[in-house]
Amino acid sequence: MAQNVAVIGAGISGLAALKCSLEAGLRATCFEKSDSVGGLWNFMDHAEDGRASIYRSVFTNACKEMMCYPDFPIPDEYPNFMHNSLFLDYLRLYAEHFELLRHIKFKTAVISVRKRPDFAITGQWDVTIEKAGKKESAVFDAVLICTGHHVYPNLPLVSFPGIEKFKGHYMHNRDYKEPTQYAGKRILVVGLGNSGADIAVELCRTAEKVCLSTRSGSWIMSRVWDKGYPWDMVYLTRFQSFLNDILPRAISDWLYENMMEKRFNHKNYGLAPLNRSLRKEPVFNDDLAACIMCGTVVVKPNIKEFTETSAVFDDGSVMENVDVVIFATGYSYAYPFMDDSIVKNSKNQVSLYKGVFPPTLEKTTLGVIGLVQSLGGIPPTSDIQARWAIGVLKGSCKLPPKDKMLEELNEAEGEKKSWFGHSESLSTDYVTYMDELSSFIGCKPNLSKLFLTDPKLYWEVFFGPCSPYQFRLMGPGKWHGARKAILNQWNRTIQATRTRVVSSHTQASSFIILATLLFMPLLLLAVFLAWS
Ligand SMILES: Cc1cc2nc3c(=O)[nH]c(=O)nc-3n(C[C@H](O)[C@H](O)[C@H](O)COP(=O)(O)OP(=O)(O)OC[C@H]3O[C@@H](n4cnc5c(N)ncnc54)[C@H](O)[C@@H]3O)c2cc1C
Ligand SMILES: *[C@@H]1O[C@H](CO)[C@@H](O)[C@H](O)[C@H]1NC(C)=O
Numbered sequence: 001m002a003q004n005v006a007v008i009g010a011g012i013s014g015l016a017a018l019k020c021s022l023e024a025g026l027r028a029t030c031f032e033k034s035d036s037v038g039g040l041w042n043f044m045d046h047a048e049d050g051r052a053s054i055y056r057s058v059f060t061n062a063c064k065e066m067m068c069y070p071d072f073p074i075p076d077e078y079p080n081f082m083h084n085s086l087f088l089d090y091l092r093l094y095a096e097h098f099e100l101l102r103h104i105k106f107k108t109a110v111i112s113v114r115k116r117p118d119f120a121i122t123g124q125w126d127v128t129i130e131k132a133g134k135k136e137s138a139v140f141d142a143v144l145i146c147t148g149h150h151v152y153p154n155l156p157l158v159s160f161p162g163i164e165k166f167k168g169h170y171m172h173n174r175d176y177k178e179p180t181q182y183a184g185k186r187i188l189v190v191g192l193g194n195s196g197a198d199i200a201v202e203l204c205r206t207a208e209k210v211c212l213s214t215r216s217g218s219w220i221m222s223r224v225w226d227k228g229y230p231w232d233m234v235y236l237t238r239f240q241s242f243l244n245d246i247l248p249r250a251i252s253d254w255l256y257e258n259m260m261e262k263r264f265n266h267k268n269y270g271l272a273p274l275n276r277s278l279r280k281e282p283v284f285n286d287d288l289a290a291c292i293m294c295g296t297v298v299v300k301p302n303i304k305e306f307t308e309t310s311a312v313f314d315d316g317s318v319m320e321n322v323d324v325v326i327f328a329t330g331y332s333y334a335y336p337f338m339d340d341s342i343v344k345n346s347k348n349q350v351s352l353y354k355g356v357f358p359p360t361l362e363k364t365t366l367g368v369i370g371l372v373q374s375l376g377g378i379p380p381t382s383d384i385q386a387r388w389a390i391g392v393l394k395g396s397c398k399l400p401p402k403d404k405m406l407e408e409l410n411e412a413e414g415e416k417k418s419w420f421g422h423s424e425s426l427s428t429d430y431v432t433y434m435d436e437l438s439s440f441i442g443c444k445p446n447l448s449k450l451f452l453t454d455p456k457l458y459w460e461v462f463f464g465p466c467s468p469y470q471f472r473l474m475g476p477g478k479w480h481g482a483r484k485a486i487l488n489q490w491n492r493t494i495q496a497t498r499t500r501v502v503s504s505h506t507q508a509s510s511f512i513i514l515a516t517l518l519f520m521p522l523l524l525l526a527v528f529l530a531w532s
């Protein structure tokens with residue numbers, strides 16, 4: 001049984017892994033290359049090699065009730081969607097609250113993780129670290145990899161013929177920090193993901209011209225959803241997931257498209273995904289449609305080629321005198337400190353059982369936390385992954401045999417293709433995934449029990465947002481505050497925006513509505529009399 005765990009990285013995932021290891025009574029050491037916690041959310045002026053790099057204006061796209069750790073709600077006074085600096089504050093609060101800092105070795109990079117010679121028997125790893133130029137090695141019973149996956153840019157220059165002739169400046173969005181230096185310039189943003197959309201919208205306020213080129217299009221969702229509630233509070237529910245499961249594919253596709261098209265017709269805006277039957281993950285942006293409407297962002301198809309000064313698109317149109325091209329073409333995965341074959345399959349794709357365990361190791365003493373992408377926030381996902389991984393390390397959870405895992409992985413890959421297209425990311429349905437892992441742990445909320453013993457809570461758990469607290473409501477790792485947090489989640493959501501309380505008498509009261517209803521027949525009668 002594993003006793004001594006190495007956690008690599010102190011971002012969202014590393015903090016969760018460290019906290020859950022300590023909670024389970026393991027000895028854990030966390031190694032963090034930089035000098036503080038937060039990972040990607042720790043904004044820096046310049047991109048650093050081997051670390052995630054964000055622009056200054058990044059806001060969360062999951063709301064506070066859906067993007068917290070399940071046993072540590074985000075403070076009441078925080079807004080629903082948080083600026084990166086505020087979310088970083090929350091991560092620091094978490095680290096302090098659970099006394100994690102003394103277990104983290106900062107400015108310490110892990111440079112190699114290798115199986116020990118007797119790995120097949122002990123499952124142990126040799127971990128080499130480098131601190132202030134000095135190298136050191138230590139033996140660990142288990143390793144949890146939490147190094148993030150928005151680090152290594154995916155920039156396939158070969159698919160952009162002529163780029164070598166192009167005289168302007170080009171870069172990956174990783175190097176984009178803020179709009180000031182782009183004022184008055186002519187800018188081409190390539191790729192319609194969250195970053196591409198954000199950057200196009202931000203630059204178009206001051207640039208001379210902004211074009212946004214997309215090959216396959218995307219659905220655009222707004223953070224502000226039905227009746228002004230956060231999208232994920234309304235959409236990520238067990239009820240919705242249940243409907244998805246029972247409805248025929250054609251109907252659920254139709255419902256999904258209908259939802260995406262509610263605000264605007266994506267075809268009219270040049271944004272619609274090429275293949276509408278592929279359920280492409282949405283992009284979150286509240287302003288893109290308005291910018292297109294105002295003509296400040298112009299959507300273009302795929303780039304055919306670059307010339308010295310311009311970009312030619314597939315439809316033959318040309319953007320002349322391009323000053324800067326920003327490639328928002330995503331990221332690829334890399335684990336430079338270990339043998340790639342541990343986590344990648346023969347097709348060089350990351351292939352992990354339930355997104356966590358390499359299926360072919362002799363001993364399952366290595367897990368990857370925070371790699372799966374779903375519509376839900378990363379903190380609850382990392383928390384559940386870490387608890388399950390630690391359950392496996394401690395022997396309280398069992399993995400199926402190797403061939404069973406491989407079989408399931410192959411199946412899952414096929415399914416993913418039909419669902420999300422040839423998307424690079426490891427996407428899964430949030431509620432289904434969370435339920436699956438929580439059932440392994442034994443902490444999946446028991447709905448029939450809730451229905452019988454606590455109907456009010458049942459209602460909120462089933463029809464309300466599938467918030468992180470649900471996964472600490474019962475079973476191992478139960479948090480005593482979970483019930484209250486669930487019942488109060490809407491209140492906290494509203495409190496964050498209702499900073500000016502409007503008393504009810506200034507709103508249309510039900511009395512007026514009633515009076516109108518009574519008045520209508522009289523009006524119709526009057527019209528009828530006037531006619532006759
Ligand atoms: C622009 C943008 C917006 C996003 N918005 C959201 C959002 O709203 N909600 C959401 O849930 N997710 C969002 N994400 C996804 C994001 O990846 C996760 O929120 C989260 O940051 C992942 O955390 P992590 O701990 O897995 O990785 P990271 O935050 O990248 O942390 C990894 C840590 O590991 C350290 N490290 C790496 N290698 C080593 C090594 N060899 N030795 C020691 N330390 C090492 C790094 O220094 C870093 O601190 C966004 C991503 C991007 C790019
Ligand atoms: C859309 O994708 C589906 C599933 O991969 C495929 O069968 C279909 O041919 C595609 N349609 C178009 C127009 O590309």
Ligand SMILES: *[C@@H]1O[C@H](CO)[C@@H](O)[C@H](O)[C@H]1NC(C)=O
Binds near residue numbers: 446448
């Ligand atoms: C859920 O609760 C019911 C009633 O208490 C119980 O009979 C059932 O076994 C529970 N289910 C699980 C999966 O624990």
Ligand SMILES: *[C@@H]1O[C@H](CO)[C@@H](O)[C@H](O)[C@H]1NC(C)=O
Binds near residue numbers: 487488491
């Ligand atoms: C939520 O707020 C409303 C109105 O402010 C209040 O009546 C209700 O009791 C609150 N609910 C909880 C569970 O605190």
